[in-house]
Amino acid sequence: MIPAVIKAEPLTGAAFRPFGDVIQEEGIAPKLINRGTTLRFNDLAQLEALDDGRIGVSLFRAPATVSFPCPIPLVECHPLGSQAFFPCEATSFLIVVHHPAHIPEVAGLRAFITNGRQGVNYARGVWHAPLLSFAPASYIVIDRIGPGSNLREYTFPQGAVTVDC
C-alpha cells in the first residue's frame, strides 16, 4: 500500500460542484430586501430528505481536530438526504469528499479548506469526512430528520489517507 497524500485546495463553488453546494455570499448577486437595508443571497443549497424524512436544524459542537498532515481514517455518507454545515463563529474547516459510490476509492478523494465565511451542503450520498474543525466551534447543521438508516461509514486501511496543505 502506498499511502495517499491529498492536497487540500481552497474551497470554491465551481470546484465543489460535483459534491454539493458552497454556502457563501461570494459570487452571488443578492436581492435587496427590508426596504433596501438588507442583502438576501437567495437559495444557496439544494436540501433533500427522502423516505418520510424532513429537513431539520441542529447544532454540532466540535473540538479542534485538524492539524496538517491530517490523517483521514474514514468517511461517511447519508443515502437519504443532504447535509449542510455552516460555522457559527467564522471558523475554517477541512472538507474531504468523494462522489456517490458504493465504495469510495482513495484516488477519488478531494480535499478543500473553507475560508471561515463559507459553509457547505453535501449532496445526498456524497462521502465525506466527519466534521474537521480548525478550532473548537459550533456549527449549524441542516439535514434530514427521520426514520431509517441514513448513515454509512467506510474505513480506509490504517495510514492509507492523509491530507496536507
Added chain:
Amino acid sequence: MIPAVIKAEPLTGAAFRPFGDVIQEEGIAPKLINRGTTLRFNDLAQLEALDDGRIGVSLFRAPATVSFPCPIPLVECHPLGSQAFFPCEATSFLIVVHHPAHIPEVAGLRAFITNGRQGVNYARGVWHAPLLSFAPASYIVIDRIGPGSNLREYTFPQGAVTVDC
C-alpha cells in the same frame, strides 16, 4: 394615541415558545457523535413550507439597525412557512413578535434580545420585525422557497411602537 414602549427581555426558549423555536445549545441534552468527538444538539426547529414550497438556505447581510429606544415602524409575517435566523459571527439581534393574527395589535407585541449564540425560528404566520441586528453581520436564513405570496406587512401608526431595554 399613546405610544407603546415595549421592554425587551432576554431570549429564552420558554418565553419564545408561542412564537417558534430558539436555536441554541443551552438546555438541550446533546448526543455524542463522530466517535465521541462531537456533540449534536438535535432537531432544534420545526420548519414548514406549504403550497409547493421547499426549505432552502440563504444568507442575509444586515447593517446595524438597532439602538435603544428603537422605533418599530412595521412587522411582517409569512403565511406559507417558517423562517429561521442564525448569526454567522456571534451577533446579537432584537426580536419583536406577535402571535399569528389577521391584524397584529400593539398590546400583543413582545420583544427579546438574543445573546449572540442564539438563533430563532419564527413559526408560520408569526408577525415579526424585519431583521434588527446590533452590529453589521451576516445571518444564515432557513425558510420557504417557492411560488405564491408569502409576505404580509403591517405598518403601525407613526411613532406608535418603540422597544427599549
